[in-house]
Amino acid sequence: xxxxxxxxxxxxxxxxxxxxxxxxxxxxxxxxxxxxxxxxxxxxxxxxxxxxxxxxxxxxxxxxxxxxxxxxxxxxxxxxxxxxxxxxxxxxxxxxxxxxxxxxxxxxxxxxxxxxxxxxxx
Amino acid sequence: xxxxxxxxxxxxxxxxxxxxxxxxxxxxxxxxxxxxxxxxxxxxxxxxxxxxxxxxxxxxxxxxxxxxxxxxxxxxxxxxxxxxxxxxxxxxxxxxxxxxxxxxxxxxxxxxxxxxxxxxxxxxxxxxxxxxxxxxxxxxxxxxxxxxxxxxxxxxxxxxxxxxxxxxxxxxxxxxxxxxxxxxxxxxxxxxxxxxxxxxxxxxxxxxxxxxxxxxxxxxxxxxxxxxxxxxxxxxxxxxxxxxxxxxxxxxxxxxxxxxxxxxxxxxxxxxxxxxxxxxxxxxxxxxxxxxxxxxxxxxxx
Numbered sequence: 003x004x005x006x007x008x009x010x011x012x013x014x015x016x017x018x019x020x021x022x023x024x025x026x027x028x029x030x031x032x033x034x035x036x037x038x039x040x041x042x043x044x045x046x047x048x049x050x051x052x053x054x055x056x057x058x059x060x061x062x063x064x065x066x067x068x069x070x071x072x073x074x075x076x077x078x079x080x081x082x083x084x085x086x087x088x089x090x091x092x093x094x095x096x097x098x099x100x101x102x103x104x105x106x107x108x109x110x111x112x113x114x115x116x117x118x119x120x121x122x123x124x
Numbered sequence: 125x126x127x128x129x130x131x132x133x134x135x136x137x138x139x140x141x142x143x144x145x146x147x148x149x150x151x152x153x154x155x156x157x158x159x160x161x162x163x164x165x166x167x168x169x170x171x172x173x174x175x176x177x178x179x180x181x182x183x184x185x186x187x188x189x190x191x192x193x194x195x196x197x198x199x200x201x202x203x204x205x206x207x208x209x210x211x212x213x214x215x216x217x218x219x220x221x222x223x224x225x226x227x228x229x230x231x232x233x234x235x236x237x238x239x240x241x242x243x244x245x246x247x248x249x250x251x252x253x254x255x256x257x258x259x260x261x262x263x264x265x266x267x268x269x270x271x272x273x274x275x276x277x278x279x280x281x282x283x284x285x286x287x288x289x290x291x292x293x294x295x296x297x298x299x300x301x302x303x304x305x306x307x308x309x310x311x312x313x314x315x316x317x318x319x320x321x322x323x324x325x326x327x328x329x330x331x332x333x334x335x336x337x338x339x340x341x342x343x344x345x346x347x348x349x350x351x352x353x354x355x356x357x358x359x360x361x362x363x364x365x366x367x368x369x370x371x372x373x374x375x376x377x378x379x380x381x382x383x384x385x386x387x388x389x390x391x392x393x394x395x396x397x398x399x400x401x402x403x404x405x406x407x408x409x410x411x412x413x414x415x416x417x418x419x420x421x422x423x424x425x426x
Contacts, residue, residue: 027154027378027410029157029326029330029378030157030331031330032334036333037329037332037333037334038332038333038334039333039334052378114156114157115156115157115238116156116157116330116331117157118332119282119285
């Protein structure tokens with residue numbers, strides 16, 4: 003009886019898995035500037051997530067190596083692709099190491115946050 | 125029960141919850157930027173909606189080899205309260221077939237301090253008498269209060285970037301038999317503890333440096349350690365610590381994971397030879413967010 007129940011559960015699950023939309027936590031997949039990368043002074047920060055995000059509850063902050071906040075614009079999702087969060091950088095960044103702190107709420111309300119660094123070359 | 129549950133342990137659970145300035149997290153063991161994968165020897169520190177079939181092979185020990193086919197279904201009742209139902213079949217050679225006792229664990233947790241990737245969950249597990257068959261008959265219940273804690277090292281300074289993908293998880297539990305003795309044999313109370321060491325390449329890709337390879341950026345090398353020791357009502361000469369060391373690897377995708385580990389006994393009392401365990405874990409909260417994957421009662425949640 004247990005084996006049959008397990009089989010029924012497995013079959014039901016297989017049908018259900020093939021039929022429903024897939025939602026997940028918004029975890030960073032790729033960023034520009036690249037995570038840990040070295041670039042010329044960027045004009046914006048773009049983060050591609052594994053899941054669509056809610057721009058009202060998601061954001062990007064930028065600090066210098068000394069911890070000073072750098073001016074950035076309001077974060078917004080890219081038109082037609084809510085997996086990409088974009089923030090304009092308000093000034094040309096002098097050479098140095100910068101830290102990006104991001105937080106995101108996915109469209110299914112899961113909260114995530116993280117940080118990474120990149121280097122601006124002379 | 126052969127003894128009253130130790131109030132000190134219950135008090136310790138409460139103290140942990142009160143002492144840490146936790147905020148609710150969400151399934152499945154995600155805290156800040158850290159994903160704690162489902163582990164095979166001990167539990168992860170989250171309350172989840174998951175379904176995980178597991179296969180285990182144990183080489184001959186005292187002439188008996190064993191193959192297990194088990195499943196574990198984790199279901200949230202409220203966003204941070206859930207129940208885990210586990211069961212499965214065991215084949216022993218020589219010995220034969222048996223259906224294992226039904227195991228249920230009520231969990232409360234997902235306590236998360238995201239800045240420090242610190243996560244905890246407490247639970248109370250019951251292995252039910254009379255639900256096993258064949259070689260797995262169990263004439264009394266087993267009661268196990270348990271605490272699981274996870275800590276990621278993402279809060280280290282960027283000068284220690286290479287360490288930030290690392291994480292540890294811990295589990296502490298004590299198993300109390302519902303009967304002091306059976307057929308003249310003492311049923312011991314056991315203290316169980318274990319931990320895992322993990323190095324997350326998904327975390328490395330998202331927080332340290334981009335990984336171009338689409339396979340490696342899903343890999344988490346892991347080693348688990350589990351130990352158990354009779355601490356009360358044990359027969360003379362049997363209070364030996366047993367345990368396993370389980371090196372392995374996890375492939376972590378967005379909605380599922382696959383994990384495989386070797387099972388290496390720490391001493392002769394723990395077994396002989398190297399076994400293997402493998403499991404697929406389906407994240408139902410991500411796969412079926414509007415049906416099986418959501419809490420039965422979502423108070424103010426999504």
